[in-house]
């Protein structure tokens with residue numbers, strides 16, 4: 048196995064490759080380094096087979112979409128990832144194979160709802176869930192400190208003590224650690240109960256990542272063209288969130304709200320299906336097709352997507368355009384399907 052960290056900065060991108068069949072996988076590639084990755088792959092005569100984002104990043108633009116387009120490599124993320132461009136959704140216990148390299152997926156939410164860690168042989172890639180001497184923040188983008196504590200103490204700390212730890216970030220110049228070392232010495236989590244950990248994380252006032260406005264929503268939507276004016280975070284936070292049960296109750300109401308699905312057409316017809324009666328306008332077309340919704344400016348609109356993230360963006364855009372009663376289906380079609388509520392057009396599996 049060929050293994051290398053490629054960025055040399057606080058933000059880490061790992062390459063893993065099978066030297067014999069010349070197949071490679073990148074973990075958490077960064078958009079500004081695409082040229083470097085392509086040069087390295089060419090120099091090493093490696094074919095890029097797969098790209099894994101360990102979660103939806105808020106601090107850097109992913110190179111996933113661009114490398115997927117340039118190389119044909121498949122983009123792999125957890126099933127909770129909100130973005131539509133994922134080729135392969137994975138969940139806890141799944142395996143990712145590239146040549147003779149096999150990575151086992153550990154679902155480790157907490158930093159975000161779509162966070163995974165990848166375990167192979169002697170090492171684990173922990174994303175931003177477990178850092179060296181720290182843990183990733185859990186205070187926005189669906190983060191949850193309690194879930195994070197469970198992911199670290201129950202999943203990651205159950206790996207052998209000698210397992211090497213490679214996180215997605217390190218701010219202190221470290222390159223690797225071990226599970227045993229983090230168990231014993233990680234000042235955030237070592238010796239703390241779940242309750243104490245949540246209290247600690249709630250007490251830390253993290254500044255928002257510098258480029259969050261330019262980075263997070265493009266990473267969540269795969270839209271980064273100039274035509275898409277994303278709402279500010281404060282506007283997203285104001286979007287009214289409805290539980291699937293509340294939306295389900297509306298289906299039987301006399302005056303039905305507009306159910307507006309903002310996914311891509313292949314998702315609308317895909318494995319999660321769509322809610323009967325919903326109207327499809329993909330997020331990228333929303334502002335130019337907003338005239339079609341004119342009749343709903345003062346009527347209830349419920350916006351829907353895969354994970355409830357793109358639809359929150361769409362709901363904030365519509366509110367900004369003067370729509371008065373816009374809400375969002377929390378958890379999107381993933382939670383809707385988990386509840387076994389009615390769907391249409393799901394392809395047989």
Ligand SMILES: [Fe+2]
Nearest residue numbers: 103104105175
């Ligand atoms: Fe992160």
